[in-house]
Structure formats: structure tokens, C-alpha cells
Amino acid sequence: MADLKEVIKKQRSYFDSGRTLEPTFRLKMLTTLQKAITEHETEITDALQRDLNKAPFEAYETEIGIILGELRYIIKNLKSWAKPRQVKTPLTHFKSTSYIVPEPYGVVLIMSPWNYPFQLTVAPLVGAIAAGNCSVVKPSAYSPATSAIIVKIIRKYFDEGFIAVVEGGRQANQELLEQKFDYIFFTGSVNVGKLVMSAAAKNLTPLTLELGGKSPCIVDRDANLKIAARRIVWGKCLNAGQTCVAPDYLLVHEEVKSQLLEYMKGEITTFYGPHPCKNRDFPKIINQKHFERLISLMDNSKIFTGGDYDEDTLKISPTILDKVSWDDPVMQEEIFGPIMPVLDFDDISQVIQAVNRRPKPLALYLFTTSKQTEKTVVESISFGGGCINDTIVHLATSYMPFGGVGESGMGGYHGSWSFDTFSHKKSILKKSNFIDIKLRYPPYENKINLLKKVL
Secondary structure, three states: HHHHHHHHHHHHHHHHHHHOOOOOHHHHHHHHHHHHHHHOOOHHHHHHHHHHHHHHHHHHHHHHHHHHHHHHHHHHHHHHHOOEEEEEOOHHHHOEEEEEEEEOOOOOEEEOOOOOOOOHHHHHHHHHHHOOOOOEEEEEEEEEHHHHHHHHHHHHHHHOEEEOOOOHHHHHHHHHHHOEEEEEEOOOHHHHHHHHHHHHHOOOOEEEOOOOOHHHHEEEOOOOOHHHHHHHHHHHHHHHHOOOOEEEEEEEEEOOOOHHHHHHHHHHHHHHOOOOOOOOOOOOOOHHHHHHHHHOOHOOOOOOEEOOOEEOOOOOOEEEEOOOOOOOOHHHOOOOOEEEEEEEOOOOOHHHHHHHHHOOOOOEEEOOHHHHHHHHHHHHHOOOOOOOOOOOOOOOOOOOEEEEEHHHEEEEOOOHHHHHHHHEEEEEEOOOOOEEEEHOOOOOOEEEEEHHHOO
């Protein structure tokens, strides 16, 4: 605890020096981070393989490449974002000018999860650097190899006063949350998110929560079933389903369910062979605890395909569960694994009612060729973000914010939204000294009629 307090004290001193306020300094730090990632790309890839058995392609696709793309975009645009922005001034403030100044919060805490341990640690850090903050980074203890390379990079390239990294498990998390930060960025489960928000409330600390939930995938009868099957299987099996925006369960029109499931079964074989647990590129479950939890959710009587697993490698084959009901155990929690429960419907209104009765999901996926169905679903269901005729990829862009709503989180980031998330927008009105309209000053006498004409 004493060491942690000293780290935060050092960061406050660094921030108070004013160094981080200059866009040139921020750009230099972002470029340094970009260089560090490139120089250590092989080590990062190896770490992700050890923690989650991610293939090099998947590691670059979902972790390293996304960060490098985000860095290029932010480096290109940072100077314009950091400038004061002049806005209109009401006539009632004549003669004045108004402008907004983005300023960093100060010392921020970034707490990241284990499922995308590199991307979900570094992506918010990029935003914190861009906005001019000092950062304390807490990677997950469940992904020790990736945490170790993050520690190595941060300590090698950055002053601890600017970016510090804290290792450890729950005890370290608890000690961090007992400290006063100027902003907290947390990515993880809903239950832990509630604890983080409660701790932040004690100091009235603003925060972003990137959580999760059960994200529905809807396939209507007019969808292109072959493409839908391929994209759903890809999205569900990416990182072995350990993705906060993975399609959690499938809602498919009863007329096309059988055909879609056959196509999905075929795509699983195409992607991973007849024995996915033996495929060297198929990711593993993070640890024994989560492995056992997932196995307990598989009802053998409802397995359409898959169902096998390897306890030695912690791998579970992509599994489709058919004839599932809303009351089944697999529908009571976020799955976070390669298990896809399937429910059917005969009218899209049933889907809308069913989803809206449950907590707002982080993502929603709809497969349809009907513009009317697309419009109805998007306007009728509240969710963080999603795709029409695809899965997952809506988060892989710097041109849109990524974040949840309701129980799936609050706040968003990526691109300019990362800069905005870690910046306070300071409003300034500058008044001229050449004229001073006396209407607002006492004595008020009979000024109210004039005031009503002006306001």
C-alpha cells in the first residue's frame, strides 16, 4: 500500500509539472508506444499464445493490429483534437467569444481483463496518453504472460511518473480502488464493474465501464444463410468465445433453423477440422475454473454438434445447443465460451419483446435482407452497438465509439472518442471590456419587460 501511494504521488508530481499538457509531448509518447509494440511484436504474440493459445494471425488481427491502427489514426488527428474549439455565443452575451478547451483529468486508473489482455489494456492507455493524462495500468493476473510483456514495455520505455504498471490479483485491485484517482477506466464483468463503480462513488470519481452481457444474434428467414452461418461461427469461436461482444445466443426463424444449423456445423468443420480440440490454432479456455463452468452449461440432451472437450489442454469444441429455453442454465449468464444455445421464433416482434425484457446487451447482431426489419430492430432494441449481416467487426474501427448501455456498461472509446473519454471539456466565455450592458445589474426596477424580449 505504501509503495502504491508513492507511485500515485510521483504521478501527481509528474502531471503537475505540466509536461503532459503539450501535444508535442503526447505525440512523442504515442510514437514511442508504437515503436515499442513493433519492436516487441514477436514477444507479444508468444505471450498471447501461452495465455490463450491464440494463433499468430488471430493475435495480430484482434490485438496487435487493432492497436497499431488506432495509434496511426490518433497520431494523425491529435493536434486538431487538442486545440481549443470556438463555438457560437448567444446575443445576450454581447460582446463575447466562447470556446471549449479539452484538458486531461490528471492521474487515471486503467483496469483491464484477461480475454484480450493486450488490446484491452493498451487501447484505453492510448486514449489516456492522447488526452495528456498520467496512467496507472493494472493488467489481469489471469493472463500472466501478456501481463509480463506489458510490464516490460511500460517500464522500459516510460517514466513511472507518466505510466506505472501494477501487478497482482484481487488484493492489488482492492488496494488500487481504495486510492483516489481522477478517472477510472474498467473493462471486465458486470459484477466487478459494480464494485468498481461503488469504489469510485466514494471519491466522486468519473469512470467508464466496459462490461458485457448476453448479446443476441438474430437470423430472420430472409437472411443469406450460408454467409450468416460463416460469420456467426467466426464471431462465436473467435478467442474460443471469450469475447465480450461474442454472439451469446442465437434467435433464428423457425422456417430456416434446420438449414442454418447444418450450415453452421459445416463451417465449424471447415474452420477447425473434425476435431477442433486437436486443432493447434483453436484457442483454449483461460483457466480450470472457467473451463469447468462452461462444461456445466452443456446439456448433453440438447447438443446438436460438438460437446467434446480436452481437460489437459482446456479446449472445448464449438458446441451448438438446440431446443433451448429461456429458463435453461445456459441462458442465465453470459456464456463467454464456444457454446451457442439456439432458440427459434416465428415473428420478429417476439424477438424484440424477449430481448427487451432482459438487461440491455453490449452487442446485437441481425441477419436479414429486409430494410424494414433492420430499421425496426435497430429502433426498438437498446444495445451498445452491433452489426447487420456480420458479427464482432463493429468494434474494429476508429471512426465509431465502442461501449455499452445500461448493465452492459457506460461510456465509449476508440478514435476521437478515446480522446474525449479521457478529457474534461472546459467551457470558457471571454467578455469584452469595451462595452458593459447594464441590464443585468441591480437595481432591476422596470427592466423585466426588456429582459423578456432579450431572453
